[in-house]
Amino acid sequence: MRILLLGSGGREHALAWKIVASPLCRKLWCAPGNAGIAREAECVALDIADTAQVVAFCKSNNVDFVVVGPEAPLVAGIVDALEAAQIKTFGPTRAAARLEASKGFTKDLCRDHHIPTAAYERFRDATAARRYVRDRGAPIVVKADGLAAGKGVMVAPTPDEATAFIERVMEKKEFGAAGDMVLLEEALEGHELSYIVLTDGQHVLPMAPTQDHKRALDGDHGPNTGGMGAFSIDSLLPSELGASIQHSIVQPTIAGLASESLAYRGFLYFGLMVTAEGPKVLEFNCRMGDPEAQALVMRMDFDLATALLSVAEGKLDPVAAKWNPAASACVVMASGGYPGEFAVGKKIEGLALDGGEAEVFHAGTKREDSICYTCSGRVLAVAAAGRDLSQAMRLAYEAAAKIRFEGVHYRKDIGAKALASPQDAGA
Ligand code: AMP
């Protein structure tokens, strides 16, 4: 098959790495790609926000199948446009992608279909939002309604911090129109779990469980980011918890979407908090996680391209996944200052060194005259698999230590909490 992958992040590099290894793949393009993706695919400089440009490329290059990585083109309706042009495409339609595009839509779906989630109120008016914070007190969670690259959420420990964030989102418009409305949510306590499934709207194939590390700094300090690292081990999901997530969250979500005539096809990402009362939804994403994807592909003992195609064709085999080896970990190397202001254009050294058993997935990189430079906040994701979490982490950190660029920042404690509890470490 002639396959086009859309996107340019670490998630897309991981997807490209896995897709190109499939016997199904005869030719792989990636638009726009990055310096690392260029190792797996022919990168093409398409503007993926311009659906007509993408459709035209597919037609003139006889593309058989398009895989959409990030949320922005999904929310913009790229799948609708490609399918209208009779091009087979992996990913949800624009209407179904609202699950990620609007937190208000998500909350309504949860309410209407009795899917457990944090209590919330929505506000279009900053003064009313501030009043609510004053009445309710803290901790309280402030969320911009729309897309904000994982940065539009603050878990505010004090009312003052909540109020200041409301001002940034609704008045200073730091996230543009995404901040026209905010949600104020009850702060949930527990541990987070990324439960990602493939679904064709009917059948569901869960990925192995992963845990993301959203905060910028060690010990879960600092602001929220798109994700600073992830790990995957099966013991994150004891079987009763898996059954409860399926029963109380996944099935009602798929059925709820179907009842609203939204046949969902693609990755559906449930960001969950496992609380003392059971699992609750924090967010939905309409795509694979980043950096969860980089950790997951290291354990995928099945043909991902075939699975993606079967989703697009509405013929997903719900038992087609095998996960081996037992653990994987991924460390994101970011530009100093991320998720706030950071400099780009820093020369990356050490990439050519043997990474051992680790894979260095590129996110914000570009190549000029055979030298790689940083060009975004999250720059690389170094991923490794192992027989247990401690081995996977050691291999990922050893490989990361060989790579340098000015200002580089990465968390040193990915997976550390799970390792501290032997049951979670898969030992
Ligand atoms: P979201 O984009 O909604 O997933 O929020 C990003 C991150 O903020 C989550 O991964 C959690 O770490 C945190 N978060 C969001 N909502 C809540 C909540 N209601 N209670 C506690 N933490 C939350």
Ligand code: GLY
């Ligand atoms: N790592 C969280 C996300 O992809 O949204």
